Every structure is written in structure tokens, then in C-alpha cells.
Amino acid sequence: MNRPLRTALGVVLSAALLTTAAPAQAHGTGRPPAVIALPDGFQPEGIATAGQYAYLGSRATGAIYRVDLRTGQGATIGAPTGTPSLGLKVDPRGRLFVSGGTAGDARVLDTRTGEVLASYQFATAPTFVNDVVLTREAAYFTDSNRPVLYRLPLGRGGALPPADGFTTIALTGAYEQVGTGVNLNGIVTTPDGRALIVVQSTTGTLFRVDPATGATTVVDVPGYTFTNGDGLLLIGRTLYVVQNRLNQIAVVTLNRAGTAGTVTGTITDPNFDVPTTVAPALGRLYLPNARFSTPPTPTTPYSVVAVRAR
Known part of the structure; x- marks a missing residue:
């Protein structure tokens, strides 16, 4: 068995979830707003949180929007790329890892300035680099069009590798690519940190992945199929x-190895409109509404919705 992956954000995320919300500065409600408006036409997909701030990526322009979850106020950081910004994660050093969708790439940004610190071209079409998880040793990215993961190793002190310093991990075992739809999507580590878990959107199946070999097994969750499975949060x-x-x-309550689990309930909200990903902050879970069923226009409204965790 390979050594634990030691999720870099585990402590940070747990602390964020347990943080007690201070009095809200918006609307005089005593709590941060439950629905936060994003710029019209933004087309959000991914979300990452750090303290009271959330970062959201636009699948339309690649813009990154930073919002204060206590007030609902925000602004774009850096320059839009013109290519998608999908799955996002922030590390403890204030760096934002961004999945590049159809561009087949990933980039790392400074969350203070939006400056691009590094970029990596994983693949060319057909490709759809969808989501990312961070551990202390590496960042792992899914590709919805290919049965692979991309591993970006992190050196001493979190040092980023050179542009060609990534590896491609071919998946073997139980996982099979299905058709031309969205296959691999969200990704997290297992509770014991020794492996990864991914969701296959086309089948609604969770798979456990050995990151050293790419070998996969089905996560046993009796009586439940994760239809339209998208972002994951552990x-x-x-x-x-x-x-x-x-x-x-x-x-889902998992065993420590992430080989099996039980669905203990579901969370929904009347403000949901095709939410895609989820991140914790201020004692709640925050999800962007991608509104896939609504034709996008420059004036289409988008939002982030906060719900209580269970």
C-alpha cells in the first residue's frame, strides 16, 4: 500500500466548515447572505474557498471572481484567458489551481493579484480537464474525455514543477470510459489519505483510484447511483x-479506506439551479449555480447558494 497522500487542505477545510459566522455586513440579517449574485453572464463552474473568501471560475471566459462571503461583494482578479476555468482549489500558500477544460491545461494563480505563476499543457483535443484535488505531494486533475489522471508533483515547500514536469496516470481495473459524455468529474482523497475517489458522471459511479498505479475499484454504496455526479467534497x-x-x-459516510459507504441523506435548496461544485466556509457549504438548462446570454444572472452541512 502506498503511503497516505496527506491532503494539504484537510485541516484548512475542516476549520473553515467549523468557523462561527460573525454578524453579516449585508442586509442586516446577522448572517452572511445565503444567495450571492455573480456578474451577469459569468457562467460559473468551479468554486474554492479560503477563510471568508470564495473563488469562482467562468467556463465562458476563464475569468476568476473573488467574493467576500460575509458581504457578497466581489471583483475579478487577473485577466480572463478566453478558455474555461473549471475545477478550483486553493492551497495554504494562497495559490489557486485551475482546471482548464477544453484547453487541456491547468494553471496556478496568485490569489492576491491574479498573476499566473505557472501553466501546464496536459493534452490536446479531445480533452476536458475538469477538476482537481490537492495533497501535500501533488495536485491531481481529472479529464472527462480520457480515462486518465494528471499528476502535478509539488516539491519542497510546495515548489511548482517546470512546464513539462507532470505525469499522466492511465486508469485500469473497474473503470471504463463510456461514450462521449462527461466521464471523470469530481475528485477527492479517501479518508485515510491513501488513495483517491472520483465520480463518473455518465454512470453515476464512484471509483477508488490507487494514485501509484492507476488501478481502480468501485466504491460500494449499496442502493444508490450518483446520477449527474459532479463536484466532490470530503x-x-x-x-x-x-x-x-x-x-x-x-x-455519504465512507469507511476510512474509501472502499465502501452509505448514503445518509440528501441536501437540497429552492435556490439551486443546477449547482456543480461545492466548498466549505463560515459553517456552511457554498455551491455555484451553473444553470446548464438555461441558455447563456451576456445578461443571464448567476449566483452562489449557501446551505447547511449535514
């Missing part, structure tokens, strides 16, 4: 699976 042994077009989050 806190302790609780796995949150966003089911985008179902407008809900499945709540």
Missing part, C-alpha cells in the same frame, strides 16, 4: 456528492 469521513441536474447533494 470532510472527515463524510463525502458530499453534487448531483447537478438533480439539484441536490448526496451525503
